[in-house]
Structures are given as structure tokens and as C-alpha cells.
Amino acid sequence: MESWFSELQTERLRISFKLRETLYRTRTQFQDLAVVDTYEFGRMLVLDEMVMFSEFDEFAYHEMIVHVPMLLHPNPTRVLVVGGGDGGSVREILRHPSVERVVLCEIDEEVVKVAREYFPRLSAGLDDPKVEVMCRDAIEYMKDPGEIFDVAIIDSTDPVGPSLGLFTLSFYRDVHRCLGLDGIVTAQSESLYTRPDHIRGMCLKYKELFDHVAVYCSNIPTYPTGYWSFTMGSKTMDPRTDWSEERAKQLEPDLRYYNRDLHRAAFALPTFFREWIDV
Amino acid sequence: MESWFSELQTERLRISFKLRETLYRTRTQFQDLAVVDTYEFGRMLVLDEMVMFSEFDEFAYHEMIVHVPMLLHPNPTRVLVVGGGDGGSVREILRHPSVERVVLCEIDEEVVKVAREYFPRLSAGLDDPKVEVMCRDAIEYMKDPGEIFDVAIIDSTDPVGPSLGLFTLSFYRDVHRCLGLDGIVTAQSESLYTRPDHIRGMCLKYKELFDHVAVYCSNIPTYPTGYWSFTMGSKTMDPRTDWSEERAKQLEPDLRYYNRDLHRAAFALPTFFREWIDV
Known part of the structure; x- marks a missing residue:
């Protein structure tokens, strides 16, 4: 008998992956968590029946959520990751030689445990x-983290349930306060095609706080429409022009998706969307 | 009762669209043809159970398959479309004031008929x-079309069944022979993520015939992985540098996806894929 895992990407759009097997499933304190092995995209982490990442295309997500902001900051030494308990973002952050400290604030310690067991290629950096690794609610934590960060990566689940608070102005106000002089924040911000309203809302919030706001994209097959956005706020540096080509060049040989051409290209947005967000 | 239309995008990956209704279905001489109305993406043309286009995102496909090659040619007056019986490509070609003649060679006249009835926003240009409009097999036609074209757009179905011949070296040899001095061909060439082998094969064939070969992309939610490629062969003009920014600027106000930034960005390819095709 054939077995498939299906995600309802919107109420009216469903994607289904042929299943080799379900490796693990549990109800954590916060969510339903499953590790499935699919034929098309390998192992996947599934939270509340939504695909968080697959082994096949996670590089397209993690390289872009991390390197674009990291290369914009002139000297990132202290980096915060909110969510991202799988370790994929941390792995990419550690490629930057200037980094001295990474704080990962993941609400669900079960995600970290499962990543260590089932996704060693993502989670290896967590032991650096x-x-x-801090297992607590980032909304509480950001009220008084007791330190300053250069770059914050909001590597959250979709804006439903427990993650909703990570998309509010008051949360970003806290993030802004905990960022240094040239501070930069980047958040995953859903699909241009199915959630343009959401991205526009993020941009408007960022505009109240940051001198520079930009949206850029990556192509990630397992996410709705395959075309994913990241919204970036920056205190001083201009995301389109101020990033370090030299440091990017150093990283390139180790990466599978990111390169300097794609860095520039990621900020090019379709006309229908560019007009809508007006940043 | 809920009704869904599902496409098997690969043997192991399925996308499903919640259905408002099936407007039309027939078995033509060449294929199974259906017009369905979906909640997420509006009306779709479905051939052999594969989505050809949706009203929602066809602009992202047609603008990119057409304007990138058209803006590369210094003065496109005669244009050939192979397939594309829906008229979407013709609509975009007619936006170029230099164009004097468009030949559409579509094997299945039922596609043209259905487009005129159910997709007036795509097919309007067919009456220009x-x-x-020529309803015949392009493989035969290209052996001796009796005229020379500036730009050829291969707007075919996927490389299965009747379309297979449109992906062979002998077909492209015919296309090359029927192109003028600065001739350019562009073909839709599937997803970077699921069919990199296919795109590489296209590039190798083009390299035997054309001085310049390039792959560029567009983001199209209804196609597998949402990340679609176009393979381009050009006799004299370099696809990355020789296109007309001035003519592009004239077109921009009428377009929803294409803009000059995206034109440049479309040629930026992820590292894993760039190394694979080596063009």
C-alpha cells in the first residue's frame, strides 16, 4: 500500500510527498512533531503537519536566511537565532570566522533533541x-537578554499558534533594542504569491524601527509556491549595496545554493509584488 | 463534498488544487484536455492531467519566456511560437512594436478553440x-517553413508523449536553420530541482548549434517546485549583456512580473545547478 504525507499549504492547495516511512512522531509541550522519510525529498521535520525543512532543499533556505544578513554586517561577532532548533541556521552562521558567540533560543527542546538524532548534518554545529542553546520562549527572552547582538535571525515556524508573537511590532521592538549599532534582523516571511499581505505587514513594522528595510527571496521546493521571502531590517547598512563581496567569495566554495550573483538577484522582485510592498 | 484536482508532478510528488468545478473535458486527437476552475489559482488548462497554466500565475511564465529573448534580438520582426495554442506567448510578443508577423504552430487545434472560449485574456492576440495560427505538427513544419524567423519560442508541454520530438537535436537543427543572422531560440525546460539532467541535455544540444547558450528562471507556483527554467540559444547576441534596457523600460508599465532587475536576476543560478550544467 502506498503511503503519502500531505500538507495543506493553504486551505485550497495541498502538496503530498510519497512516504518511505514515518521515523518518529510525538506530541511535545508545544506542537505535534514528526520525522518522516520521503522518496522525493529525503527526511523532513514536520511540525503541526507543516513541513519545516527537508534534507533535499534545506540548504536553499538556511544559506539564504543566514549569509545575506551576515555578509551585510561589517563584523558579526554575536549572533542570535530565534527558533531554528534544528541547527541549520547555526551551521551556516559558524562558517563566518568573525563569529564568537551564537545564542539559539528555541521554545521546544524536543526539536533540538530530534534534530540531534535524525538530522546530524543540520545539528552538528549545536555542539560547537x-x-x-537556550530552550525558552523568545518573546520572554528578548525582553531582557542581558547582551547585545550584531545579527538576529528569526528562523520561526509559520505565523500561526505559538509563533504568532514573533511577528508583532512589540517583539521587533525588543529585537531592535538588543541589536548593536549596525544591527540587522532577518526573518523568514512566507510566500510572495500566497501571503503578500503578511510580508507587507512585516515591512511596515520594520519601517517603524529600522533605517533600511528589504525583502529578498530564495527558491525552496518544499515550501508553498516554492518561492520564499525573507524580510530584513538594518540600522545602518543598505542591504542592496553594503554587503561584503570579498567575504562572500571566501564562503562560496563551501555552499550549494548561495553565490554572489544570487545574492544580488535575490533582491529583484516581480513587479506585482514590488508595487504592493513599496519598500 | 470537497473536490480536488491532483497532478502527479513526479512519481513521488503530488500537488492538489481545491476545485470549484470542471468546466470542460474532452479527449482530443492528441491528448486528454480539461478546463478546471480552482479556488487557489482560478481557471487552469490541464493536458494529460498536467497543469499547463493557471490564470493566477501564467503571467510569470509568459512574460519570461517571451520578453527575455525578444529584448535580446536587436529588431525582432518575425516570431515563431511552437505549441502555446493558448495564446499567452503571442499576447506578450505583440507588445513589441517591431513585430510584423507571428506564426503559431500548435499541433492540437482543440487547445486553440478552448483558449478562445475559456481564456479570453490569453487568447485575444490570436485574432490580431x-x-x-497553424494547427500542425511543428516537427514536420520546421523541416521547411519557407520563411526565416528572428526569434523562436518553444512553448511546449512537458517532454513526454507527443512533445518528445521537440527536445531532440534534429528538431533544434531545423529551428537553427530557420533562424536569421541574429536568431534566438528559447524553450521552457522544466525544473532545476527535479529535472537538472534534462536541462543539461538541452544545453549540450544547443551548444552544438549556437554561439551562446544560457539558462534563466522564473517563479511559477503551479509548476513542479515553483522554480522553472528556460533554455536559450543565440547565434550572435550574448544573453547576459546584449539585451535592450531601453526597450525593456518601455514595456515595464504593462507587465506584472517582468522588470529589468528581474531580467538580470533570472540568469543567476544556484551553485549546485550552475556547476552541473556548466554553461
């Missing part, structure tokens, strides 16, 4: 001595 | 006096 530069990394502190 | 500059356009000749």
Missing part, C-alpha cells in the same frame, strides 16, 4: 563551544 | 492580423 561558541553556541549556547 | 499579424498572427497566423
Whole structure:
């Protein structure tokens, strides 16, 4: 008998992956968590029946959520990751030699545990001595983290349920306060095609706080419409022009998606969307 | 009762659209043809159970398959479309004031009929006096079309069944012979993520015939992985540098996807794929 895992990407759009097997499933304190092995995209982490990442295309997500903001900051030494308990973002952050400290604030410690067991290629960096893994609610944590960060990566689940608070102005006000002089924040911000309203809302919030706001994209097959956005706020640096080509060049040989041409290209947005968000 | 239309995008990956209704279905001489109305993406043309286009995102496909090659040619007056019986490509070609004649060679006249009835926003250009609609097999036609074209757009179905011949070296040899001095061909060439082998094969064939070969992309939610490629062969003009920014600027106000930034960006390819095709 054939077995498939289906995600309802919107109420009216469904994607289904032929299943080799379900490796693990549990109800954590916060969500339904499953690890499935699919034929098309390998292993996937599934939270509340939504695909968080697949082994096949996670690089297209993690390289872009991390390197674009990291290369914009002139000297990122302290980096915060909110969510991202799988470790994929941390792995990419650690490629930057300037980094001295990474704080990962993941609400659900079960995600970290499962990543260590089922996704070693993502989670290996979590054991690096530069990394502190903190299992707590980022909304509470950001009210008084007791330190300043250069770059914050909001690597959250979709804006439903427990993640909703990560998309509010008051949360971003806290993030802004905990960022240094040249501070930069980047958040995953859903699909241009199915959630343009959401991205526009993010941009408007960022505009109240940051001198520079920009949206850029990556192509990620397992996410709705395959065309994913990241919204970026920056205190001083202009995301389109101020990033370091030299440091990007150093990273390129180790990466599978990111390159300097794609960095520039990621900020080019379709006309229908560019007019809508008006940043 | 809920009704869904599902496409098997690969043997192991399925996308499903919640259905408002099936407007039309027939078995033509060549294929199974259906017009369905979906909640997420509006009306769709479905051939052999594969989505050809949706009203929602066809602009992202047609604008990119047409304007990138058209703006590369210094003065496109005669244009050939192979397939594309829906008229979407013809509509975009007619936006170029230099165009004097468009030949549409579509094997299945039922596609043209259905487009005129169910997709007036795509098919309107088919009645333009500059356009000749020819319902015949392009493989035969290209052996001796009796005229020379500036630009050829291969707007075919996927490389299965009747379309297979449109992806062979002998077909492209015919296309090359029927192109003028600065001739350019562009073909839709599937997803970077699921069919990199196919795109590489196209590039190798083009390299035997054309001085310049390039792959560029567009983001189209209804196609597998949402990330679609076009393979381009050009006799004299370099696709990355020789296109007309001035003519592009004239077109921009009328377009929803294409703009000059996206034109440049479309040629930026992820590292994993760039290394694979090596063009």
C-alpha cells in the first residue's frame, strides 16, 4: 500500500510527498512533531503537519536566511537565532570566522533533541563551544537578554499558534533594542504569491524601527509556491549595496545554493509584488 | 463534498488544487484536455492531467519566456511560437512594436478553440492580423517553413508523449536553420530541482548549434517546485549583456512580473545547478 504525507499549504492547495516511512512522531509541550522519510525529498521535520525543512532543499533556505544578513554586517561577532532548533541556521552562521558567540533560543527542546538524532548534518554545529542553546520562549527572552547582538535571525515556524508573537511590532521592538549599532534582523516571511499581505505587514513594522528595510527571496521546493521571502531590517547598512563581496567569495566554495550573483538577484522582485510592498 | 484536482508532478510528488468545478473535458486527437476552475489559482488548462497554466500565475511564465529573448534580438520582426495554442506567448510578443508577423504552430487545434472560449485574456492576440495560427505538427513544419524567423519560442508541454520530438537535436537543427543572422531560440525546460539532467541535455544540444547558450528562471507556483527554467540559444547576441534596457523600460508599465532587475536576476543560478550544467 502506498503511503503519502500531505500538507495543506493553504486551505485550497495541498502538496503530498510519497512516504518511505514515518521515523518518529510525538506530541511535545508545544506542537505535534514528526520525522518522516520521503522518496522525493529525503527526511523532513514536520511540525503541526507543516513541513519545516527537508534534507533535499534545506540548504536553499538556511544559506539564504543566514549569509545575506551576515555578509551585510561589517563584523558579526554575536549572533542570535530565534527558533531554528534544528541547527541549520547555526551551521551556516559558524562558517563566518568573525563569529564568537551564537545564542539559539528555541521554545521546544524536543526539536533540538530530534534534530540531534535524525538530522546530524543540520545539528552538528549545536555542539560547537561558541553556541549556547537556550530552550525558552523568545518573546520572554528578548525582553531582557542581558547582551547585545550584531545579527538576529528569526528562523520561526509559520505565523500561526505559538509563533504568532514573533511577528508583532512589540517583539521587533525588543529585537531592535538588543541589536548593536549596525544591527540587522532577518526573518523568514512566507510566500510572495500566497501571503503578500503578511510580508507587507512585516515591512511596515520594520519601517517603524529600522533605517533600511528589504525583502529578498530564495527558491525552496518544499515550501508553498516554492518561492520564499525573507524580510530584513538594518540600522545602518543598505542591504542592496553594503554587503561584503570579498567575504562572500571566501564562503562560496563551501555552499550549494548561495553565490554572489544570487545574492544580488535575490533582491529583484516581480513587479506585482514590488508595487504592493513599496519598500 | 470537497473536490480536488491532483497532478502527479513526479512519481513521488503530488500537488492538489481545491476545485470549484470542471468546466470542460474532452479527449482530443492528441491528448486528454480539461478546463478546471480552482479556488487557489482560478481557471487552469490541464493536458494529460498536467497543469499547463493557471490564470493566477501564467503571467510569470509568459512574460519570461517571451520578453527575455525578444529584448535580446536587436529588431525582432518575425516570431515563431511552437505549441502555446493558448495564446499567452503571442499576447506578450505583440507588445513589441517591431513585430510584423507571428506564426503559431500548435499541433492540437482543440487547445486553440478552448483558449478562445475559456481564456479570453490569453487568447485575444490570436485574432490580431499579424498572427497566423497553424494547427500542425511543428516537427514536420520546421523541416521547411519557407520563411526565416528572428526569434523562436518553444512553448511546449512537458517532454513526454507527443512533445518528445521537440527536445531532440534534429528538431533544434531545423529551428537553427530557420533562424536569421541574429536568431534566438528559447524553450521552457522544466525544473532545476527535479529535472537538472534534462536541462543539461538541452544545453549540450544547443551548444552544438549556437554561439551562446544560457539558462534563466522564473517563479511559477503551479509548476513542479515553483522554480522553472528556460533554455536559450543565440547565434550572435550574448544573453547576459546584449539585451535592450531601453526597450525593456518601455514595456515595464504593462507587465506584472517582468522588470529589468528581474531580467538580470533570472540568469543567476544556484551553485549546485550552475556547476552541473556548466554553461
